[in-house]
Amino acid sequence: MTDAHAGGPGARRILHLGLGNFHRAHQALYTEDAARSGGPWTITGAAGSTRGVVEALRRQGMRYHVLTLGPGQTDVREVASITDAFVAADEPGRTTAEIADPATRIVSLTVTEKGYGISARTGGLDLDAPAVRDDVAGSPPRSTVGRLAAGLLRRCRASAEPVTLLSCDNLTANGTTLAGLLRDFAGAMPARDGAELLAFLDESVTCPDTMVDRIVPATTDEHRRMAAEAGFDDEVPVPAEPFTMWVMRDDFAAGRPAWEKAGAVLTDRVHDYETAKVRLLNGVHSLLAYLGMLTGRELIADAAADPVVARAAERLGDEYEPTLVLPGGFDVAAYRRELRERFANRRLAHGTAQVGADGSLKLAQRVPGAVLWHRRHGTLPAVLALTVAAWLKCLAHPAALPGGRALADPNAERLRAKGERAARGGTPERRGHELARLCLREEALLGQELGGQDEFVAAVGELLAELERGGVAAAVEAATGSSAGGHRSGGPDVPSGGP
């Protein structure tokens, strides 16, 4: 639907699931700017289970500030597009009711990669996850997909008004993926409910893909101090970089704000933008985070300033670049140049531990597709292997991280146990290969397809050994020594196909 104001008369509301920092520095601003020229839309924000932001917003009359922090630049902007907020876990029926309400035209999401309940093994919905299992059985929903399913089913039975689900998380083909997860959920529900939900999804629900881009770290006391200095007493200001970009497919079932008037790009080529961003930005960000953690850096900007780490990051960009199908007019050299400056932005104070958290879910979005591309083309991407090795090193041997720091990951315990088992091997070589084999092949932590890539798994094992023998410098040297966009290897492990 291209008419920004289509969707019938009456209130126009967005229900946003995941009231974290990113939404408040990105979609909330686009929506506020669009409303100036395109008519009012409001946002109701739902936090998952944490109360801090909701309680502070209520105390502050639903106002907060975005601090735009560039080199030598601090802008402070008050934002008022979020007019109501609640904590989903505290009001179990409310998410269902809000989704069913015809005034809700869009349900948008930034619930993190973890929030979708994707199985690393199958890429579909993890139907064995306890929250999903309970939701399928009809408990008050706790999982994101369960909450959406319950709300959509009620909406279908109450008004059957169409609605759009708008994922704004860093997932490959986020909208298409979300639609698939809902179908998996419907397939597991009691037959009559499942069939009804599937029919409603087919006829009245759209899930456009989106690409979202703005580096938005967690709030610290320093950010609160900056807001106070600017004259605002704000408990939950949001720091953000100057850069911002939003690309989406114009496929809205019940209208949308005039986001294009606020700078958003509406296109059918979202996937190409998104792959470029998830690989060149998020993929390189992950490498900076893990090498940064291993060298005792708290901030991404400090990791990026280390010449050894910077060389690895640059070579990783070289490996990712040929795997991309770039949209027309996308200047990849300029994007990569700008990325270097964005990563170097110290004022953001973006933590390596924040960017590196939940790697088992994030790397599954950033690494396997590019590795498979290289294998199809007969190359072995050594710096992609280094990304995986550095992540495994951080998680499997957390006690070795400088400064006693640790990374959060839903698979942290499993990885640590694998690390202990692999540590029984006699030499760094044997330990490295054993750890790579246990995690990537046996557990298929980044998916079965990657686990089946023998040469790649061996390269990860070799780099783990290098990390143990000579640390980050030796491993970067080994991975980048002769690599420029991927080593030639013995030949493809997988049949040739599309990019």
Ligand SMILES: NC(=O)c1ccc[n+]([C@@H]2O[C@H](COP(=O)([O-])OP(=O)(O)OC[C@H]3O[C@@H](n4cnc5c(N)ncnc54)[C@H](O)[C@@H]3O)[C@@H](O)[C@H]2O)c1
């Ligand atoms: N921060 C950024 O720079 C940035 C940029 C682009 C995209 N994103 C996307 O936005 C997501 C959120 O980033 P953020 O900075 O707002 O993080 P945040 O930690 O500030 O907020 C995360 C939000 O997700 C919710 N959540 C977390 N786990 C959940 C779960 N299992 N189920 C349901 N809800 C859950 C939390 O309640 C919270 O509201 C990222 O994971 C990413 O996919 C972030």
Ligand SMILES: O=P(O)(O)OC[C@@H](O)[C@@H](O)[C@H](O)[C@H](O)CO
């Ligand atoms: O948000 P995540 O957790 O998916 O990834 C961490 C960062 O790479 C990410 O937040 C970037 O800052 C962001 O995607 C920039 O647009």
